[in-house]
Amino acid sequence: MTISDYVFTVIVVFSVFWYLWLYTNYKRRFPPLPPGPWGLPIIGNLPFLQPELHTYFQGLAKQHGPIFKLWLGAKLTIVVSSPEVAQEILRTNDTIFANRDIPAVAPGNTYGGSEILWSPYGPKWRMLRKLCVNRLLSNAMLDSSVELRRGETRRTVRYLADQARLGKPINLGEQISLMNVNIVRQMLWGTTVKGEEREIVEAEFLELVTEMNGLLLKPNISDFFPVLSRFDLQGLVKRMRRPAQRMDRIFDRIINQRLGTGSGSDERVVDFLDVLLKVKDEKDDKTNLTMNDVKALLMDMVLGGTDTSLHVIEFAMAELLHNPEIMKRAQQELDKVVGTDKVVDESHISKLPYILAIMKETLRLHTIAPLLSPRCPSQTTVVGGFTIPKDSKIFINVWAIHRNPNIWEDPLKFDPDRFLDRSYDFIGNDFSYLPFGSGRRMCPGLAMGERVVLYNLATFLHSFDWIIPQAERVGIEETFGITLKLKNRLVATPVLRLSDPNLYL
Structure with missing residues (x-):
């Protein structure tokens, strides 16, 4: 027997045992695992994944039903x-998931996952989320920082007006991106960095x-085969440390x-x-914030707040250019x-129901987080009549x-009117409309x-x-x-x- 024959025989035998093991385990489970396409030994369904995961999963759902499984490694x-x-x-099972x-x-x-996005559900995460919702992102805080956001928007308007006078086309996505990054930066640390240094920091920040x-x-192979994560075979963890260290600096x-200048100056907006x-200096046992926690929360805001608003505005403007009667x-x-x-x-926003409907329809048709952030159950449970094992990945x-x-009439049509007829909110009460998710981790x-x-x-619509x-x-x-983007x-x-x-001006 040649070496190639030997290797082929080993693969065949291994494959047979692998499929027998899967079949036996499925038969033992009651209720069973969800249905799904068969994969290959070891690598499972990985070779069949398509880049546009949201549409690929939509196609599989038509074959296997509203809940199905894949083996990704x-x-x-x-x-x-x-x-x-x-x-x-x-x-129903929010705590488990x-x-x-x-x-x-x-x-x-x-900072080791010690922040809101990746922290495990528990006292530390609850403390950080409460701090964000009640102190950083409360209505009172947002009201007090209106001028920070307004300044960046007006700076963009001045640039757009200059281009309009010249009759020049602009890459609107680039301008929205720059504006949005600067809005986030202003909300994080305002005018701490000024003058020439501000331009350098802005460029490095973006x-x-x-x-x-x-x-x-x-x-990342480490995500498909967690046992290999300690080896960082693709060097992605090492590569991530470089920009993370620069951001830390x-x-x-x-x-x-x-x-050095004091954190409570009356000359600027908090x-x-x-x-x-x-909060860090309050020495409250209920918060007990460290400097690393402060930086981790800043990083949360950086990574979570820069892309999402950008893509909503960009998709909305693209749809309005494609539908001029709606823009009018x-x-x-x-x-x-x-x-x-x-x-x-910003005081006008509550009086603009049609603009709000445009935003809602944009988030329906072009869901910015199409698969939400994947969940991981803390214990094995039953959902939809199927067993969902502990530590599986949930999209x-x-x-x-x-x-x-079956839920939306003419679902591929951009039609803001559908949100004037029925009151959908953003807080996850209606599970047919979940642009920001629902539950504890929304x-x-x-x-x-x-x-x-x-x-x-x-x-943008009022000025131009x-x-x-x-x-x-x-x-x-x-x-x-990570977020859905406009391709062109x-x-x-x-x-x-x-x-x-x-x-x-």
């Missing part, structure tokens, strides 16, 4: 695609955010400057760093509520739920994200008309990632709408 993965099963996970499935590379950029989010997205520099440093209707609402002799303020395909024709930045999106979308250059086309194709660049020419030039 050694990791059992469960995919849910119905409101009923999602409710069982996110509400309150942990995240943590990518091997994640602790490398989040570069590091892009690099770290890119590394989180890369397929930015944090240290800004914190030291703030401590920002997140002020609040965190104050939104502008008519703005002219009626705001007028043409003043600029949009909830909200993107597919939002496009289900997005804590919801209130801030809503303000940023609505205020800036309203500002938008023309598509002849050489460009409005393509609304999606590309999958969004290029448009702004045209001044307001007659008073001073309104663009």
Whole structure:
């Protein structure tokens, strides 16, 4: 027997035993594991994955039902695609599914995972989330920091107005991205960094955010075969440490400057760093915040707050350029509520139901977190009549739920009117509409994200008309990632709408 024959025989024998083991284990379980496609020995369904996971999972759900399984290497993965099963996970069994499935590379950029996004459900996580919701992202805090956000938006408006006077098309996505990063930075540490140093920090900040989010997205063998994670075979954990260390140095520099000048100056607006440093110094046993906790929460805000609002605004503008009659209707609402002799303020948001409907419809059709953040059950439980083992990886395909024709009439049509007829909110009470998730681990930045999106979308529509250059086309194709993105660049020419030039200052 040749060596190749020997290897082939070993593979065949191993495969037979592997399938027998799987079959025996399935038969022993009652209730059984969810159905799903068969995979290959050892690597399971990995070779058959497609880059656009949300659409791939949608197709598998049509074959195997609203809850099915995949073996991604050694990791059992469960995919849910119905409101009923999602409710069982996110509400009925919320505590059991309150942990995240943590990518091997994640602790490398989040101070060991000691923050909100990846921390296990427990007293420390509850303390951090309560701090975020009640102190950092409360309505009172957001009200007090209106001018921080307004300053960055007006800076973008001035740039767009300059380009409009020249008749120049602009890459709107790039401008929204830069504006959004600067809004987050202002909310985090305000004007601590000034002048020439501010421009340097802004450029480095954007570069590091892009690099770290890119590394989180890369397929990692350590996630598919957790036993190999200690070896970091692809070097991704090592690569993540470099931008994380650079970001840590930015944090240290800004914190030291703030401590040197005092954290409670009356000359500027209180920002997140002020609040965190104050909480750290309170020495309250219920919070007991360390400096690493402060930096971990800043990192949370950096990675969680920079991409999401950007892509919602970009998708919304793309849809409005593709549907000019909807844009015109939104502008008519703005002219009626705001007028043409003043600029949009955040105080106008509550009086703009059609702008809110545009945001809601954008989040339905182009769900920014299409699979939410994967959950990891802390114990074996039964969901949808199937056994869900402890430590399996749970995806909830909200993107597919939002496009289900049994739930939504004409689901592929961009139609904000559907949100004027029925009151859907963002807080996960209706499991057919979950743009921010639901339950304990739903997005804590919801209130801030809503303000940023609505205020800036309203500002862009009120201040400018938008023309598509002849050489460009409005393509609304999606590309999958940690957040759903517009595949093609969004290029448009702004045209001044307001007659008073001073309104663009």
